[in-house]
Amino acid sequence: MTKKCAVITGITGQDGAYLAQLLLGKGYRVIGVVRRSSHYGVATHRLDWLGISDQVEMIDGDLLDLSGLCRIIRDAKPDEVYNLAAQSFVKTSWDQPVLTSQSTGVGVVNMLEAVRLEAPEARFYQASSSEMYGLIQEPMQSETTPFYPRSPYAVAKLMGHWMTVNYRESFGMHASSGILFNHESPLRGLEFVTRKVTDAAARIKLGLADELRMGNTDAKRDWGHAKDYVRAMWMMLQQDVADDYVVATGRTTSVKDLIDIAFSHAGLSPEQYVKLDPAFLRPAEVDVLLGDASKAKKAFGWEAEIGLEEMVREMVDADLARHRQRQA
Ligand code: GDP
Numbered sequence: 001m002t003k004k005c006a007v008i009t010g011i012t013g014q015d016g017a018y019l020a021q022l023l024l025g026k027g028y029r030v031i032g033v034v035r036r037s038s039h040y041g042v043a044t045h046r047l048d049w050l051g052i053s054d055q056v057e058m059i060d061g062d063l064l065d066l067s068g069l070c071r072i073i074r075d076a077k078p079d080e081v082y083n084l085a086a087q088s089f090v091k092t093s094w095d096q097p098v099l100t101s102q103s104t105g106v107g108v109v110n111m112l113e114a115v116r117l118e119a120p121e122a123r124f125y126q127a128s129s130s131e132m133y134g135l136i137q138e139p140m141q142s143e144t145t146p147f148y149p150r151s152p153y154a155v156a157k158l159m160g161h162w163m164t165v166n167y168r169e170s171f172g173m174h175a176s177s178g179i180l181f182n183h184e185s186p187l188r189g190l191e192f193v194t195r196k197v198t199d200a201a202a203r204i205k206l207g208l209a210d211e212l213r214m215g216n217t218d219a220k221r222d223w224g225h226a227k228d229y230v231r232a233m234w235m236m237l238q239q240d241v242a243d244d245y246v247v248a249t250g251r252t253t254s255v256k257d258l259i260d261i262a263f264s265h266a267g268l269s270p271e272q273y274v275k276l277d278p279a280f281l282r283p284a285e286v287d288v289l290l291g292d293a294s295k296a297k298k299a300f301g302w303e304a305e306i307g308l309e310e311m312v313r314e315m316v317d318a319d320l321a322r323h324r325q326r327q328a
Contacts, residue, residue: 020052022230130222182194198315228304
């Protein structure tokens with residue numbers, strides 16, 4: 001049997017790295033699409049951390065360049081395409097609303113077009129987001145909960161989501177949208193709240209920092225582990241019929257409680273170090289998210305396996321190890 005081939009956009013991000021690891025483990029040929037920049041080299045540090053950078057084939061491509069995407073899909077003839085690339089940081093989307101609309105919204109249309117034109121039989125995964133629920137319309141959000149986006153990022157993600165649904169319904173493509181609630185890991189970017197907190201706990205513990213400046217610590221999120229969530233992406237594409245699925249843990253926790261978990265693991269008391277800084281508040285906030293993933297559980301048996309405490313401890317330990325290594 002020939003190897004299955006997967007194309008992943010956003011390969012240099014957290015989910016791209018874990019998904020590549022999962023697919024390589026299943027014997028896939030993995031092609032990662034990377035946006036060229038004038039900086040030196042390609043940001044492979046996450047793939048390096050997982051020890052898989054030499055097993056992933058990297059190809060230059062940009063979600064805004066349809067002809068380039070068509071060429072990539074034509075040459076690769078993939079069985080599966082995972083569209084994970086985006087401008088993915090909510091707060092930045094108010095500063096760069098047009099760029100965010102282009103990469104996070106129009107970029108999805110370009111990917112769908114490239115697949116429709118060059119490999120219409122390929123299965124397509126779109127990385128949708130719980131941020132689309134924004135000002136929540138139901139206490140627990142499922143696939144049938146109405147959306148109410150609260151940031152340019154969320155509006156752009158909604159475009160990508162509905163385009164994916166539309167290409168499935170218009171052209172019969174096997175296109176699925178995974179509505180993933182927040183998911184984290186030691187590979188999460190430092191701009192996101194979980195990693196900002198675990199990194200600060202590690203730096204304070206090692207005497208490299210003496211405070212942590214935070215925005216709205218009352219916000220609540222349904223946080224899962226990226227490793228569990230990329231498994232859900234793959235499972236979606238193994239179903240006979242494409243569909244949309246919420247991926248979540250079903251538990252919501254405040255930023256404040258997240259800080260407590262991380263700091264207590266590092267043996268620190270948050271009151272001593274955490275300060276409110278209005279610079280980290282947002283023009284519009286998503287106060288609480290809580291996902292109902294029962295559809296995914298019923299359809300293909302997916303459930304989150306890694307709990308919040310275990311994940312936060314792993315992240316603090318990884319940040320402690322990173323900073324100790326730098327000090328050595
Ligand atoms: P998001 O849900 O995709 O926006 O993920 P983030 O990790 O960026 O933010 C999660 C929540 O933490 C949001 O409600 C933020 O307003 C809140 N938060 C509070 N303080 C901070 C902070 O200093 N940085 C970030 N990134 N988020 C913060």
